[in-house]
Amino acid sequence: QQQVKQSPQSLIVQKGGISIINCAYENTAFDYFPWYQQFPGKGPALLIAIRPDVSEKKEGRFTISFNKSAKQFSLHIMDSQPGDSATYFCAASFPPGNQFYFGTGTSLTVIP
């Protein structure tokens, strides 16, 4: 059973546009929701994370929007750049210290 569902599987955005990736979860016990960025042949890197007590978190061009009632959260990449082309994974974890559940990943391509 997929604990965290992620969409779309792939996304093509023009340079300067907004990239939006969505995730949904079922288990209300999750209380930490990170996003990871992975380039080919490399391990994922923590990009930004949010806890359910806030509805939005922004770090530079990256914003997480969190809808607790809908059990959904999304990553917005503003002013998308070709260097943002990578695979993005959302994740969720239980407190404290349990394993992380990952979405299936979104391959983002930003075209010049």
Add this chain to the structure above:
Amino acid sequence: GAVVSQHPSRVICKSGTSVKIECRSLDFQATTMFWYRQFPKKSLMLMATSNEGSKATYEQGVEKDKFLINHASLTLSTLTVTSAHPEDSSFYICSARQGAEKLFFGSGTQLSVL
């Protein structure tokens, strides 16, 4: 962010040999480390959870005798693929948890078994 070092980054071996992959947390102590397997253009598949000083917890379907995990210290976990076969060829990634929440990943190891 914290640094997790994984070595080697790439290894090619003959069928039947064993391969050891190291995962080190360089600037923090990690009570728990995780090992994943990733197929091309696929998500991370958790193989096992490695706890310092105790036996690893393996996910369903992962052979513990084939994928030996040792977490001998708070900064080092190793994964040994024993008697590797071509079907074990994959991208293996470790991660280490810093504190209760943050998870940092190694750079991955591409294993190719001939």
